Amino acid sequence: MKAIVVKEKAVYMGRLPYEGDLLEELTKFVVDKGIRGGQIQVIGAVKKTVVGFYDQEKRQYFTIKIDKPMEILSLIGNISIKDGSPFIHAHITLADENGKSWGGHLMAGTVVFAGEFIIRELEGDDLVRAYDEETGLTLWDMK
Numbered sequence: 001m002k003a004i005v006v007k008e009k010a011v012y013m014g015r016l017p018y019e020g021d022l023l024e025e026l027t028k029f030v031v032d033k034g035i036r037g038g039q040i041q042v043i044g045a046v047k048k049t050v051v052g053f054y055d056q057e058k059r060q061y062f063t064i065k066i067d068k069p070m071e072i073l074s075l076i077g078n079i080s081i082k083d084g085s086p087f088i089h090a091h092i093t094l095a096d097e098n099g100k101s102w103g104g105h106l107m108a109g110t111v112v113f114a115g116e117f118i119i120r121e122l123e124g125d126d127l128v129r130a131y132d133e134e135t136g137l138t139l140w141d142m143k
């Protein structure tokens with residue numbers, strides 16, 4: 001296993017805008033603040049959700065659309081660099097009106113009802129994403 005050492009630089013706590021796109025709002029925030037590395041968590045609720053599931057054999061994401069209001073039980077994610085810009089990789093777990101869980105790899109199209117975020121800005125060497133032959137994913141280049 002390989003890793004880098006980072007230090008906490010700042011912690012942001014804030015609210016997501018009503019009917020904002022969850023992934024796009026978070027991305028806009030980290031790009032505006034110039035955050036190149038970090039950790040994200042969100043709780044709240046959504047009006048609808050779009051997540052992905054990566055098919056390891058076909059090496060592509062399948063999109064799952066969930067068109068109903070749900071609670072965000074947990075969103076965790078990280079910030080690193082992809083194609084020269086801050087990039088968010090986040091996974092989300094949601095609950096429906098029966099308390100049943102849904103989730104996946106967060107994609108654009110998830111509409112916020114209410115959301116509280118905490119973003120930890122971490123400083124150290126940049127973690128840069130590069131294409132990984134073994135998985136077909138764009139992973140942290142740790143060579």
Ligand code: ZN
Nearest residue numbers: 089090091105
């Ligand atoms: Zn993912």
